[in-house]
Structures are given as C-alpha cells and as structure tokens.
Amino acid sequence: MELMLQAFIFLAAGVIAVPLASRLGLGSVLGYLIAGALIGPFALGFVKNPESIMHIAEFGVVMMLFLIGLELEPSLLWRMRGPILGLGGLQVIVTAAALGSIAYYIVDLSWQSSIAIGLILSLSSTAIALQILAERQHLKSESGQASFAVLLFQDIAVIPIIAVLPLLALSGKSTTSASEHSANLIAHFPAWQQAAITIGVIVGIILGGRLLLRPLLRFIADSQLREIFTAASLMLVVGIALLMSMVGLSPALGAFIAGVVLATSEYRHELEATVEPFKALLLGLFFMSVGANIDFELLIKKPLLITYLVLGLVVVKFIILLLLARLYRISHSERYWFAFCLAQGGEFGFVLLSLAFQNHVITESWSSLLTVTIALSMLTTPVLIMINERLLQPRLRLPKALEIGEDAKLTTPQSTPVIIAGFGRFGQIVGRLLVANNIPVTVLDNNTAHIERVRPFGFKVFYGDASRADLLEMAGAATAQVLVIAIDEKEKIRDIIRIAKKYYPNLKLYVRAYDMLNYQELQALGVDHVEREMFRSSLSLGRHVLEALGMRAYQAQRKATQFAIHDKILVEAMGKIKAERGSKAFVSEARRVQEEVLELLQADRYNRHYYTDHTWEPLSEVDLSKES
Amino acid sequence: MQRVLILLAHPAFERSRVQSYLVDAAQSLEGVFVHDLYQEYPDFMIDVMREQGLLMEHEVIVFQHPFYWYSAPALLKEWMDVVLEHGFGYGSRGGALKGKYLMSAISTGGSAASYQSTGVNHFTIRQLLTPFEQTANLCGMHYLEPFVVHEADRLSEKQLAQQTDRYRTSLLALQRGDAWS
Numbered sequence: 072m073e074l075m076l077q078a079f080i081f082l083a084a085g086v087i088a089v090p091l092a093s094r095l096g097l098g099s100v101l102g103y104l105i106a107g108a109l110i111g112p113f114a115l116g117f118v119k120n121p122e123s124i125m126h127i128a129e130f131g132v133v134m135m136l137f138l139i140g141l142e143l144e145p146s147l148l149w150r151m152r153g154p155i156l157g158l159g160g161l162q163v164i165v166t167a168a169a170l171g172s173i174a175y176y177i178v179d180l181s182w183q184s185s186i187a188i189g190l191i192l193s194l195s196s197t198a199i200a201l202q203i204l205a206e207r208q209h210l211k212s213e214s215g216q217a218s219f220a221v222l223l224f225q226d227i228a229v230i231p232i233i234a235v236l237p238l239l240a241l242s243g244k245s246t247t248s249a250s251e252h253s254a255n256l257i258a259h260f261p262a263w264q265q266a267a268i269t270i271g272v273i274v275g276i277i278l279g280g281r282l283l284l285r286p287l288l289r290f291i292a293d294s295q296l297r298e299i300f301t302a303a304s305l306m307l308v309v310g311i312a313l314l315m316s317m318v319g320l321s322p323a324l325g326a327f328i329a330g331v332v333l334a335t336s337e338y339r340h341e342l343e344a345t346v347e348p349f350k351a352l353l354l355g356l357f358f359m360s361v362g363a364n365i366d367f368e369l370l371i372k373k374p375l376l377i378t379y380l381v382l383g384l385v386v387v388k389f390i391i392l393l394l395l396a397r398l399y400r401i402s403h404s405e406r407y408w409f410a411f412c413l414a415q416g417g418e419f420g421f422v423l424l425s426l427a428f429q430n431h432v433i434t435e436s437w438s439s440l441l442t443v444t445i446a447l448s449m450l451t452t453p454v455l456i457m458i459n460e461r462l463l464q465p466r467l468r469l470p471k472a473l474e475i476g477e478d479a480k481l482t483t484p485q486s487t488p489v490i491i492a493g494f495g496r497f498g499q500i501v502g503r504l505l506v507a508n509n510i511p512v513t514v515l516d517n518n519t520a521h522i523e524r525v526r527p528f529g530f531k532v533f534y535g536d537a538s539r540a541d542l543l544e545m546a547g548a549a550t551a552q553v554l555v556i557a558i559d560e561k562e563k564i565r566d567i568i569r570i571a572k573k574y575y576p577n578l579k580l581y582v583r584a585y586d587m588l589n590y591q592e593l594q595a596l597g598v599d600h601v602e603r604e605m606f607r608s609s610l611s612l613g614r615h616v617l618e619a620l621g622m623r624a625y626q627a628q629r630k631a632t633q634f635a636i637h638d639k640i641l642v643e644a645m646g647k648i649k650a651e652r653g654s655k656a657f658v659s660e661a662r663r664v665q666e667e668v669l670e671l672l673q674a675d676r677y678n679r680h681y682y683t684d685h686t687w688e689p690l691s692e693v694d695l696s697k698e699s
Numbered sequence: 700m701q702r703v704l705i706l707l708a709h710p711a712f713e714r715s716r717v718q719s720y721l722v723d724a725a726q727s728l729e730g731v732f733v734h735d736l737y738q739e740y741p742d743f744m745i746d747v748m749r750e751q752g753l754l755m756e757h758e759v760i761v762f763q764h765p766f767y768w769y770s771a772p773a774l775l776k777e778w779m780d781v782v783l784e785h786g787f788g789y790g791s792r793g794g795a796l797k798g799k800y801l802m803s804a805i806s807t808g809g810s811a812a813s814y815q816s817t818g819v820n821h822f823t824i825r826q827l828l829t830p831f832e833q834t835a836n837l838c839g840m841h842y843l844e845p846f847v848v849h850e851a852d853r854l855s856e857k858q859l860a861q862q863t864d865r866y867r868t869s870l871l872a873l874q875r876g877d878a879w880s
C-alpha cells in the first residue's frame with residue numbers, strides 16, 4: 072500500500088506539474104524539480120524519505136548514459152578524445168582550483184576540506200544538462216558536443232575523486248574507508264590489484280559486449296518475445312551498473328561504455344526504443360527526488376549564506392565555462408548555451424558530500440549546506456537556460472566575423488520556386504547548381520558556421536529550423552514548387568515531410584537519404600525523389616577504377632550507369648518487402664529479389680548491342696517469302 | 700485503326716517552336732503515342748527491351764526530329780544502333796518489325812529549293828534520307844514519303860498553323876492506313 076501510494080504521489084505530481092511547466096515555457100526539468108519540492112517533506116510532506124527514492128531514480132542517469140553511448144559509435148568517440156580530455160580536464164581542474172581557493176582563503180576552511188569541496192563542486196549535473204540539451208535538440212550542436220565531452224570527463228573523474236577523499240581526512244580523526252559505504256568488493260586489495268581488476272572489468276565489458284552480447288541479443292530477438300527483449304535490455308543495464316559498483320566505478324560510466332560497444336550492433340534501435348521509456352520515467356523521478364531533497368528548513372535558517380553559496384557556485388562555474396569555451400573557440404552564441412547548461416552542481420555531488428563527511432574531510436554542517444546549495448543550483452539551471460533562450464540569444468550581438476546579420480533572420484515572406492533546408496556540403500551543391508541556372512532559392516539552415524561560410528558568396532541563407540511550420544511558411548512553402556531536404560537529423564526530416572504533406576500537398580519533396588535503409592524509409596513516406604548521399608560519388612570513383620584497370624572510358628561509364636539503374640531497382644524492391652527486417656521471411660524474400668535483379672543485370676538490356684556483330688545480314692529468305 | 704508511335708528526338712526541344720507545335724498536334728490525336736527520347740534517356744542509357752516492346756505495340760513508326768547535318772540527332776542514331784539489333788530488327792532470326800511502316804518527319808532551316816541538285820545542299824531530302832530508307836528495308840518495313848517542314852525558323856504564325864494542320868492530316872491518314880493504299 073505504502074509503495075503504491077508513494078508511486079501514485081510521484082506520478083501524479085509529475086503528470087500535473089510537467090505539462091504545466093512546459094506550457095509556461097519553463098521546460099520539463101524545472102517542472103519535475105518544483106513538483107518534487109512541493110511533495111517533499113518540507114512543503115506538503117507527502118513523501119517522507121526522498122533519499123531512498125533517489126537511489127532508485129539515479130538509475131535514470133545510468134540509462135541515459137547507456138542511451139547516449141548507443142548513439143555514439145566508437146570512431147566518433149575516438150574523434151572526441153581531444154575535447155573530452157582537454158576541455159573536460161581543464162574544466163574540472165580550473166573550477167576545482169577556483170572554488171577550492173575561495174573555500175580556503177575566503178571561507179577559511181582547512182586545505183583538505185577546500186580541495187574536497189573544490190573537486191566535488193566542479194562536477195556538473197549530467198542529468199539536467201543533457202536533458203535540457205536533448206529537449207531542445209541541441210545535443211548535436213557545438214555546445215551540445217562540448218557539454219557532453221565535459222560531462223563525460225567528469226563521470227570518469229569521479230573515480231579518482233572517490234579514491235582521493237579518504238586521503239584528505241582531517242588528521243587525528245579515524246577514517247572510514249569509502250568501501251564501507253558502497254558495494255565495493257575489491258577495496259581490501261592493494262592498489263595495483265585494484266587498478267588491474269578495474270581495467271580488467273572495463274576490458275571485459277568491451278569484449279563481452281562484442282563477443283557475448285550480440286549473439287545473446289540475436290538469440291533473444293529471434294525468440295520474438297518482446298517482453299523478454301525488454302527484460303534482457305534492463306538486465307544488461309542493471310548488470311553492468313552492478314558490476315561497476317562492485318569495483319568502485321561509476322555505474323553511469325559502465326553503462327556508457329556498454330552503450331558505445333553496442334552502438335554498431337544491429338539491435339541498437341531496438342535497445343534504444345526499449346530503454347528510452349524507463350529512462351524518461353526514472354529521470355523524471357530523479358529530478359523530483361532532487362526537488363524533494365531540498366532542505367528548506369536550512370534555507371529558512373540561513374537564507375543569506377545559502378543565497379551567497381548558490382550564487383557563488385553558479386557564477387564562478389559560469390565564468391570559467393565561458394572562458395574555456397572561448398579558449399576552445401566555440402562560436403559566440405553557442406558559448407552561452409554551454410556555460411549555462413553546465414553551471415550547476417552535479418548529482419554525484421550528493422554522494423561525494425556524504426562520503427566526504429563520513430571520512431571527516433568536511434564537517435556535517437558544511438555537508439548539509441553544500442547539499443542544499445547543489446540542489447538549489449540545479450533549480451537555477453532551467454531558469455537560466457530560459458533567460459538565455461528568451462532574452463540573451465535573440466539579442467546576442469556576435470563579433471563581426473561570426474555575426475548573423477539582421478538579414479540572416481527570416482522575417483519577411485519569401486517566394487522562390489525552390490526552398491532548400493540544410494546547407495551543408497550536400498545542400499550547397501544543389502543550391503549552386505540551381506543558382507548557376509538563374510533559379511532563385513531560399514535556404515534555411517540552423518548551423519551558424521554553414522551560414523557564415525556561404526553568405527559572402529551571395530547566397531540568401533536564413534538562420535532557422537526548417538522543421539518549424541511557421542518558418543517553412545515564411546520561407547514560402549505555400550508558393551514554392553520544390554522543397555529540397557538536405558539536413559542530417561532523421562527525426563527532423565520526418566517532421567518536415569509530415570508538415571509539408573499536411574499543409575502543402577503541391578510542394579514536391581526532394582530528399583537526401585543517409586543510406587539504403589533511410590532511402591527505403593523515405594520512399595515509403597511518399598516523397599517525390601530520394602537520393603542517397605554517397606551513392607553517386609562512390610559510383611563515379613568505382614567507374615574510374617574500372618578505367619584504371621583498362622576498361623575504356625565509355626564502357627566504364629555505361630557499366631556504372633547500368634549498375635546504378637539495377638541498384639535502384641534492387642533497393643526499391645527490397646524496400647517493399649513487408650516481412651520484418653532480419654527475419655527468416657525477409658531473408659528469403661530478399662534473396663528472391665536479388666536473383667531477379669541479377670537476371671536482369673545478366674540479360675544486359677543496355678549494353679549487349681555493343682558486343683554483337685554488325686554484318687547487316689538480311690532477314691532470312693523463308694521469313695521474307697512468308698510475308699508476301 | 701493503325702497505332703502510331705512517334706519517336707521524338709530533339710536535344711533542345713524547349714527552344715524549338717516548330718517541333719513543339721508538331722508535338723502538340725500529334726498529342727491531340729487519340730492513338731498516337733509521342734515518345735520523347737531525350738526526356739526518357741538523358742544519359743543515353745536506352746532501355747532496349749522497353750523500346751522493342753513499344754515497337755511491337757505499334758504498326759506505324761515516325762522518326763520526328765530536326766534535320767541535323769542531313770541526319771538525325773545523336774540519340775536517335777544511338778536508338779537505331781541498340782534497339783534495331785541483330786536478331787530483332789534484322790538477321791536470320793530477326794523480322795520483328797516486318798510489315799510495319801516507317802516515316803521520317805523532319806524540320807529544316809533550308810528552303811525546298813535548297814534541297815535540289817541545283818541548290819546549296821545538292822541533294823533532295825529523300826536522297827539524304829537514304830540510310831533511313833535502307834534501314835527500313837533491311838528490317839522488312841515499308842518506308843513512307845517523308846513529312847518535311849522547310850524554313851522552320853522563318854515561319855509566320857499563320858504558316859506554322861498550316862504546317863501543323865498538314866502534320867495532323869498526314870498522321871490521321873497514317874492511322875487510317877490511307878498513306879500507302
């Protein structure tokens with residue numbers, strides 16, 4: 072009963088508060104936090120011990136990192152190693168030094184406490200920052216990538232911080248090892264053995280993920296039992312979290328690694344779809360428990376001190392982040408996203424503070440003061456982001472080189488025959504071809520770098536998200552003949568197609584596809600023309616290889632064109648197969664299609680003439696005589 | 700009624716006044732199918748089986764094109780090269796087109812007088828079209844008197860309308876089978 076009541080209270084609070092907050096433009100995170108504060112012990116008092124709920128809810132963060140890992144292929148992660156180590160490392164070190172100095176010189180704490188506090192407060196909230204970025208589809212942007220790099224480094228940094236805390240214990244007092252407060256099973260081993268086991272576990276996750284998990288997932292998926300796949304996905308995440316806790320590593324980090332390992336597997340999308348709802352629920356629960364944990368009594372007792380602490384924390388972190396962003400040449404408007412997103416204390420802070428107190432590194436009063444500070448600083452983030460979004464971003468006057476001029480803002484209705492959404496490498500070539508033929512185009516792109524690069528060449532490029540119906544309308548979708556969609560985000564492509572089909576049925580949709588699957592998917596959506604982004608250039612290179620091997624240029628060109636025609640037939644036929652991808656029925660059906668197309672290819676309806684003799688032999692006499 | 704297939708070959712059709720009038724006239728007639736080769740095969744990858752299928756479905760074939768260097772634009776020549784292949788159009792196992800009719804419908808800038816032994820072009824249109832005629836012969840087809848529009852770029856609107864009418868009339872005659880009986 073008690074459990075159900077608690078569950079009901081949390082769900083009800085979320086269901087009421089979050090839509091309200093979204094409607095008011097506050098975003099879901101703030102909605103959850105406020106809902107949590109309201110039902111917490113210090114306001115309505117519906118929830119008695121929010122800390123225990125927080126432990127369950129922290130799983131939302133683990134799942135979130137797992138999902139993020141799934142989106143990140145290992146090669147991409149490797150490319151991000153620079154920002155992760157550089158930007159992330161600098162952020163933790165500089166912030167810890169600054170906050171530690173304040174604690175030492177101004178607040179006059181011991182050097183041990185100062186170091187601990189600096190390190191603990193240097194961490195930001197992965198949950199809040201990534202949720203905010205994801206909600207605004209900002210994860211892939213410059214600021215999103217930078218934020219992610221920093222948060223990932225912080226997750227890794229938690230490990231050495233946990234290790235260092237006991238060493239900072241104030242002298243003369245007995246220390247309790249960190250291990251007693253976690254499930255750490257290896258703490259009694261010597262340091263080198265711990266290190267070896269830790270590395271072994273990580274390698275184990277990577278190898279296990281590659282060698283064991285994929286066949287296991289395939290086995291389970293083949294059983295066609297949806298709920299077992301769900302159970303397996305959850306088991307996987309929980310299991311890895313457990314394993315990581317045992318060796319004293321961050322469960323979120325372990326889940327992230329597992330996610331990356333599985334990013335290239337064929338079950339990536341299914342895993343995503345399965346874990347996503349759990350993540351969303353638990354993360355909401357997590358935010359609510361943070362809200363419920365805010366100690367308002369302490370706030371009422373020492374309002375001024377806590378205000379100073381929260382302000383100090385947010386301001387110092389903000390300034391350092393802004394400076395680092397500048398150092399790393401993040402563009403002007405993106406810098407503010409980055410700095411506002413990460414200027415708060417992190418959820419790891421709660422754990423580390425209690426650990427520091429138990430190790431007598433800091434006093435109890437500071438531990439509870441800083442806990443409130445972190446929680447309140449989390450509350451400020453959604454508000455600050457709102458200010459950034461509403462007031463700062465629109466007004467941001469950028470330095471000349473990076474400025475988006477007034478003329479880049481789409482404020483007057485356009486009426487060109489063609490609209491191009493997305494002006495990266497692909498969209499630009501389409502645009503240049505059209506402009507070279509005196510066809511005016513209206514271009515929408517939400518990447519400032521793209522815009523600044525092509526504006527000097529006289530393109531009418533407007534800053535904006537083409538999946539917004541009002542922007543499409545302003546760009547002239549009602550009168551244009553063709554809309555070219557050349558943006559990367561698959562979700563947005565679908566959104567644009569949906570909007571265009573609904574409101575502008577006469578607008579022809581010419582869409583770039585990422586790969587074959589995407590091509591088939593877009594065709595099924597009924598767009599007018601799809602082009603695979605890599606196909607033509609790959610074909611051209613292949614054609615030149617044929618030439619290099621001695622084929623004469625004309626034949627090579629013919630063979631390449633012929634291949635393209637058959638490939639199109641094949642891809643479209645495969646796309647029409649109803650059976651579920653990967654199933655037995657699909658494979659046999661696909662094989663049949665392939666054989667059919669191969670027959671076509673061998674019949675060679677395009678080139679065979681070149682290989683027959685031209686003897687101008689007349690029709691046979693027998694036939695001719697029959698005629699008359 | 701005979702089914703008529705017009706193989707239109709014009710690389711710059713959008714710029715040709717005469718040819719577009721002629722196509723309009725052809726398309727206004729039921730049972731006449733205009734097959735725009737440069738529109739169908741911009742990369743010269745002619746679908747041989749499809750073309751042969753089309754030929755089989757029609758009794759009268761018309762090559763409609765501007766007279767480029769006393770012949771057809773390149774794509775129509777390519778079409779002849781690949782579609783009328785050995786074993787289909789000609790050869791001991793050919794004969795698919797036997798008994799069908801072939802007519803050239805061409806437009807030219809030169810006057811009728813210029814296409815005489817005494818004119819600048821030295822030969823008559825019919826003489827210059829000999830390769831098409833012999834192609835028809837080798838395939839066992841009947842080659843019909845060509846339809847020619849002279850001084851195509853100097854025609855007044857009125858003359859243009861007359862020529863268009865004349866084309867419609869001869870296409871109707873082809874449909875009825877009058878042209879050769």
